[in-house]
Amino acid sequence: MAGGFTETAFIKKLGELNNSSQSIQTLSLWLIHHRKHYSTVVKIWIRELIKAKENKKLTFMYLANDVIQNSRKKGPEYGQEYGLHLKKAFEHMSRSDEKTKNSLDRLLTIWNDRGIYDGILISEFKRALVLGKDEPPQKRSKPNDKKSRSPTRERRKSETEKIVENSDGSIETHVHLSPHTPPGDPPEPEELIRAIQELELNIASSDEIVRERIAQLPREVSEVSLISKIEDKEAAEKLSVQVGDAVHLLSQYNMRLAAEMEHRKKVAIMMREYLHVQEELLAQAERNLEEYQEKLLKVFSVRSELNNHIRNLPDLTQLPNVTDGLAPLPSAEHLFMQ
Known part of the structure; x- marks a missing residue:
């Protein structure tokens, strides 16, 4: 199903x-x-x-x-x-x-x-x-007639x-009703497939290019202790630009990672709900299978009994041929002859 x-x-x-x-x-x-x-x-x-x-x-x-x-x-x-x-x-x-x-x-x-x-x-x-x-109503109640309203409409x-x-x-x-899917509504197979495909296309944690750029950031942008080694204003301004670029790079990557995490949670919920329904359907199918297997055994039993009955029936081909007529019955005189 x-x-x-x-x-x-x-x-x-x-x-x-x-x-x-x-x-x-x-x-x-x-x-x-x-x-x-x-x-x-x-x-x-x-x-x-x-x-x-x-x-x-x-x-x-x-x-x-x-x-x-x-x-x-x-x-x-x-x-x-x-x-x-x-x-x-x-x-x-x-x-x-x-x-x-x-x-x-x-x-x-x-x-x-x-x-x-x-x-x-x-x-x-x-x-x-x-x-x-x-029958079609002859008269409509006025819209403001509270007595004419049914509790269902209210x-x-x-x-x-x-x-x-x-x-x-x-x-x-x-x-x-609201066109939105009710909370906890299990996804359609197509929706689940699409969500998994979107996740595969937007996995920040597998972006090797960005991860390599982060790995190649100079030590100076992440170690406060190295700031004391700066000796002139030009070096300080250069490091400031590098730190700004690093902050931007890491902020953008962290946002992508957070979005990926939320997407993974969503997909996990969808898969859990989908699997739950599939388990229910599987249990129902197993019950159906058990029921039909029992019916099949009964049919086999009837077929076996029927075959046995057919084998015990007389062979009609061995009976005398009555189509050409039978010998006449004996008369009463012949029956009582000494």
Whole structure:
């Protein structure tokens, strides 16, 4: 599941998604790893949910649930972004059979109990699941009507909002989170490679030319005891120029070394976060491998039993040929003859 995020890759993974917990958790972990693309992920998710076959729609909802709940510790981006699209998803799922709707109702109960979304939003989702799409509103509330504002909107005022008025008179609010990568967000492979390449190109500690210039500085610029040997003004002024050049050279080199040290720290953090995610993905892959190995053993067992059963079946080629007709059955008279 490792690799950079692309829309094509995500759509492909959605196509391969099945209703097993391993499949859902593996894709969920991959999406959380690439959570800086949360907006694109959710838009593709709702689009593919609507296009998906009926027997996969519930799996899409379970995927969203896993991403929303397991990404809470690392950042609210997914939960907030899904919150903007879930009503549409539940409206779409209102056409599902009763068994699917009951499963979604239990999911909403879990969200309510765990405080994933506030009660008012959960009620909106439940209403959408039961009734489907709302009719266009006949009357809009005034912007300064405090009673008409939902707690969800009040809670999002700290974020960037864009209010769009549709042609039918309804109002939509689009929330845009900060475009910056959240703190601690694991880097994409391309970002990590680029950071390492930049470090290799700007390594001050490996600049042999500057280090040689520093090594060739005269002793007089670094040893105070030699100042007493200066006998005339001309020698003093010459040493002053040499000291000034040395100070400039060393100051610039020290600044480069400090920048290199900061860059190394940044790369070290990026590598640590990237390796941590890769370890999680590796553990998930190992669990998947173990699960599929168990399934493979079961398939082998069934195949062995089937082969044994086939070998114990009678050989049909040894049965008498009935296509040409059988001898007539004996009459009752022949059966009771002495």
